[in-house]
Amino acid sequence: MTGQEKKAFILLLPVMLVIGTLFVGGLLLGLLRSFNYMPVIGLDDPSLDAYARVFANDEFWTALALSLYISVVSTAIATVLAVASALVLRETFKGKRIVTFLFQLNLTIPHVVGAVAILLLLSQSGFLARLGYFGGLIERPSDFPAMVYDDWYLGVIVQYVWKETPFIGLITLAILQSVGADYEAVAQSLGANRWRRLTQVVLPLIAPGVMRAQIVAFAFTFGAFEVPYLLGKTFPTVLPVLAYQRYTDVDLGLRPEAMAMGIVIAAVSTVLILGYMALSRRLGRT
């Protein structure tokens, strides 16, 4: 070991201890239990039964599809809004400081609070419905489109877009500032119009960084529990809520199934980290 390696080893020991025991340990224990392997309570014959039961259950596939649908739609909308916001926020204009502050403010608001706020805003007797009544658009709460506890999880998606737009937007803003305006100036001097400068210069330059932010946002929404737990239906529900329901069921025999679902969530996320690392390498090269 070189001197630097020795130093790095000592400095990394505490963090590796925490991540190794809590994170890796927790995942491995979950994996063992998903194989129905728990010698302490007499389960010492590992099997794939829990997975078989999970995969044979329509409820699981619906939950997986629902989770993917929510993450894809909310991340896509948030990205478009975020990139547009970042492109506007990098310009200089009157009131920029207050606008940027309000943009950041949203990051400090916990998802739990965001979910309650969206409930009070979008429910059929919520604030928007009242505005709709005063605007003469609706007469009764039931005239207002159902956006919470609805089939399409609209409230959940709105909440995620609301929270993720500033998150992806601020990262995009930082990337835009580090890229600078030189490339655009060159493109402009070569005769590229606004639209071509945007689509052929700016967007390709920021794409890898924006995609990394998207992956974090996507993985978060895919594995998040709080928002669909409050704003979504109990049935069908998203994968994390389903796993939680199985885990806290009075029937302890369902716990291996809960673990199996946890592992599926982790597996989908792992594919995402690999993508993230690949993008980081590409970023590092350019």
Place this chain on the structure above:
Amino acid sequence: MRERPNTIFAFLGGPQFRRWVFLSALMIFLVLPLLPLAIWSGAFNWFFPSLLPSVWSTRAWAYVFSPTAAILPALWNSAVIAGGTVAISLLIGIPAGRAIGLYDFRGKRLVEFLVLAPTIVPPLAVVLGIHVVFIRLGLADTMAGVILVHLIPVTPYVTMILAGVFANYDPEYEEQARTLGAGPLTTIWRVMLPSIFPGVVVAGLFAFLISWSQYVVTLLIGGGQVQTLPLLLYAFVRSGDFAISGAIAIVFIGPGVLMLILTARYLTGRNQSIGGLGGA
């Protein structure tokens, strides 16, 4: 771009007007959801279709600050848990950030992978596995156990933010201090910490915000014994008491907003390490 003639019609179709429309819509989208929360917290009753409560009341706020309600203890629990999580994550994240940002070593890629993994793999998937071990170690239903599980989502962000800070750090200054006779602790305290201070503040802010907003892992590991603000907020929303829910929500947002105001000057978009990671 060509200059447009300076008339009101040109303004209405011009880029400045479009920017104004876009920003206004964006600000309404970001701020509007918080408005009903604030109004509800002062409402005695607020029936459809009234735009404002017909009867106002300080009931919710009196309840929030009353010594008999469970809210002040929950606020205290949340603060102790977030404080402990921030302190521990910084203590282990600063050295780790230094190692990743400053040194080359074999297995660096694996270390980076392990540090990044918890930002992508949701804590719920991990905590389901830990729970039984925590029960046997006596850590379930305790504040210490909750702090430990909060470290899972928090530590990666702290480490990666500080790794970015250390990547732009020049250890030459430490050498100079050492030649001038400073001991290792003096060097850390008087040279290293002051120069990474803005990064430490930002890392601490993220650590606080992430710990402060955890819900499901606190619920599982705390077993309902460790009551924090988000748990109480859920209980009141589920019971349909939106006035108290609104007041709790505002109390819950307060510290994070305050910390953002205090640390905003360190959060400039110029810092790529922060921009490259951010917090969910």
